[in-house]
Amino acid sequence: DTAVSQTPKYLVTQMGNDKSIKCEQNLGHDTMYWYKQDSKKFLKIMFSYNNKELIINETVPNRFSPKSPDKAHLNLHINSLELGDSAVYFCACQEKGRGSRETQYFGPGTRLLVL
């Protein structure tokens, strides 16, 4: 079974649309993340949730809203999509909570293309 799964794998949409990306982890980890990887492969953290509580919120536009319905899921909703939102979005999870130094496990990524 895949430890961290994301849907959809590919997402092509028009500017101005609203879309959601879903992430699920079956590792029982407490903390989940969203990262954005640009065309130059640079990985940058966007959000982090620990037990459904937001603990990291980088300077991400308000159009991005994470939602964690339970510990195993962290979804990302994006309003009014812009061309610059085109990127690969990765979900990740970590076993322990805040202050832990354990490694993060990444999902396969969602490739978003905004036309």
Place this chain on the structure above:
Amino acid sequence: GESVGLHLPTLSVQEGDNSIINCAYSNSASDYFIWYKQESGKGPQFIIDIRSNMDKRQGQRVTVLLNKTVKHLSLQIAATQPGDSAVYFCAENRGGSNYKLTFGKGTLLTVNP
């Protein structure tokens, strides 16, 4: 700006050779470092990590070296294989109450058969 960077954006080696991928960091407070491998079309995959109280750690065919004096991290891959071709990232945890990884720019390793 980001404090973690890589000296070489690309590295090409012959199959069977040893590979060394370097990473520089500037934050003295960083106390935990990870190397990730990202194959084309996939998510980053954990390779090896090291805490700041160590200067060397070995895994299967991989070794991470940490030099805190010059804030340098390296990943050594022994007997490089075509399956090692990927982008390699170093990442640092700068400590603090929230666990956040800051990633370097990545090095593309190409292994020639």
